[in-house]
Amino acid sequence: MSKDAIPASECAHLVEFKRFLATTAEKAAAVSEEVPNRSCVTRTTSDTYKVSSEERHAELVSAIWNQLASRGCPEQFRLKLLHRATQQIEQDLCFAKECEVTGEGPPQYDLLKLQKFVASELEKFLLKLTDNSEVDRLKDFSDEPGDCKGHQKKEPLHTSAAVKNKPRKMEDRNVCLERFGEIYELQDKNTRFFGVFDGHSGSLSASYATSQLPQLLADQLKLISDHSTSAPDFYRNAFESSFLLADERFSQKKITSGTTSVCALIAKNQLYIAWVGDSKALLVGKRTQLQLVKPHKPENPDERKRIETAGGTVLHAQGQWRVNGILNVARSIGDYSLEAVIAEPDFVDVQLNEAHDFLVLGTDGLWDHVPESFVIETVYESLADPTTKLDDIPKLLIEAAKERDSQDNITAVVVLLKPRHQIENL
Structure with a gap:
């Protein structure tokens, strides 16, 4: 879909959305030429944790919402994209064994690998919307479908x-x-x-x-x-x-x-x-x-009493009152x-x-x-x-x-x- 192929009579929000998708496609093409074999596998790092099946949905919603914002998706289209992309990526994860942490019990996922997988799959999801067969349905992703002329961009609060x-x-x-x-x-x-x-x-x-x-x-x-x-x-x-x-x-x-x-x-x-x-x-x-x-704070009388009743101590260390001499909040x-x-x-x-x-x-x-x-x-x-x-x-x-x-x-x-x-x- 070319940026130049957008009719001037279309809703301004829809025009902005199409430009966003076109830009996404251009960036993806440029990156694929530089790095032909991308995957969701990342280097081992301590800045991660295992995501359980109960925690997975929250991580997906957070990652997708943040990705849409960082990629510059128009606000009027983020909500429906979020819900549909979340549903699709939930299904895709069933086949993404490389993002799972091996072990017994229910599947668990490495956070950083999961986030990288979300970024990759969301990009694929957005690129599909640039197909000619999808163009007529793009307006369905708007929060304000139909004639949105006159709808003003909301003031940030x-x-x-x-x-x-x-x-x-x-x-x-x-x-x-x-x-x-x-x-x-x-x-x-x-x-x-x-x-x-x-x-x-x-x-x-x-x-x-x-x-x-x-x-x-x-x-x-x-x-x-x-x-x-x-x-x-x-x-x-x-x-x-x-x-x-x-x-x-x-x-x-x-x-x-x-x-x-x-x-x-x-x-x-x-x-x-x-x-x-x-x-x-x-x-x-x-x-x-x-x-x-x-x-x-540990030095507050009520908190000190509670801490000591629980078997802890409140000690003055490094210029502050600390629980067991370690933590300066109770x-x-x-x-x-x-x-x-x-x-x-x-x-x-x-x-x-x-x-x-x-x-x-x-x-x-x-x-x-x-x-x-x-x-x-x-x-x-x-x-x-x-x-x-x-x-x-x-x-x-x-x-x-x-x-x-x-x-x-x-x-x-x-x-x-x-x-x-x-x-x-x-």
């Missing part, structure tokens, strides 16, 4: 940024799913999900939580019997079950890695926050500036060798109204060095300045943390709770 900074490795991860309800086919399609994860002893636990927690939470939300309810206890239990199951499954891998987690779910004008560890979430409005998270996902460190999250819920403007999630690399007042002022001033792009705002927060001598990985996520033009400067 979130942005994120992350830097490795001084540490040798980047162990922070984040996930921003503006279309969480649609991706996981929830009853409430407008549900939004955001998460920030600060890994330690490697990034594997943070990476695991990034892909698995959204799926686990969605599975819990689908258990709701009354779809009109917004009872906090239901969401509290859903988050708790998700965190605990993620911790249980990851701990079974016996990988020495853990992660803090702060997650935000926005549904039916309600904000639900669940967390373990010391990453934080700041809710901001004209009359409200509220830090929603009380960090799980709760996390992972850390299977520290029994006193648990994954049971704390939880808060807030009813959102017109006075709430935005939410900022971040790791301790941000919050330990930048005052909340500075974060609030910077975000408001940036939103009011038409020359400042939304994507630049978390970068400004990160730079401020670095200037204030943050030595850690730094992640910042800014979530708008209303369109940018409706947010006035303080």
Whole structure:
């Protein structure tokens, strides 16, 4: 399919999609000339883990969604492509024995090989759409089939940024799913999900939580019997079950890695926050500036008592209070060798109204060095300045943390709770 063969009368979104497919085909042809024999086999590395049959679907959804975004797929076509490609690749995996980890029991897959397989198969899936026989059906992949003239591109309502900074490795991860309800086919399609994860002893636990927690939470939300309810206890239990199951499954891998987690779910004008560890979430409005998270630190009296009751100790080491002299947070996902460190999250819920403007999630690399007042002022001033792009705002927060001598990985996520033009400067 040639870029030049696109009728001028077609919907602008469909034209953009066809150009995306044409570009995909051109890149694939160029790569195949350079590397004729590609496979999903990759070099052995420690930055991977085994994916069980229960975890596989979540990894596929995460990998495909991220691939569509990184390849530049138009937003209006990502959702249906995700669902159809996931279904196809699930079937293809039955024959992809080279991605399996040999051993007894149900099939398991090496994460990196699985991700590479997804990239390869998704490319094949997209290339099939460039066949002349498929051209007339491309509009069926749109979220807005039919005449989409006049449909405007949606204004972005979130942005994120992350830097490795001084540490040798980047162990922070984040996930921003503006279309969480649609991706996981929830009853409430407008549900939004955001998460920030600060890994330690490697990034594997943070990476695991990034892909698995959204799926686990969605599975819990689908258990709701009354779809009109917004009872906090239901969401509290859903988050708790998700965190605990993620911790249980990851701990079974016996990988020495853990992660803090702060997650935000926005549904039916309600904000639900669940967390373990010391990453934080700041809710901001004209009359409200509220830090929603009380960090799980070992020196907190309640946490110290719980740790010591569980047989652990709280010792001062390397300038901080640590569980058994090792870990400076009292709760996390992972850390299977520290029994006193648990994954049971704390939880808060807030009813959102017109006075709430935005939410900022971040790791301790941000919050330990930048005052909340500075974060609030910077975000408001940036939103009011038409020359400042939304994507630049978390970068400004990160730079401020670095200037204030943050030595850690730094992640910042800014979530708008209303369109940018409706947010006035303080």
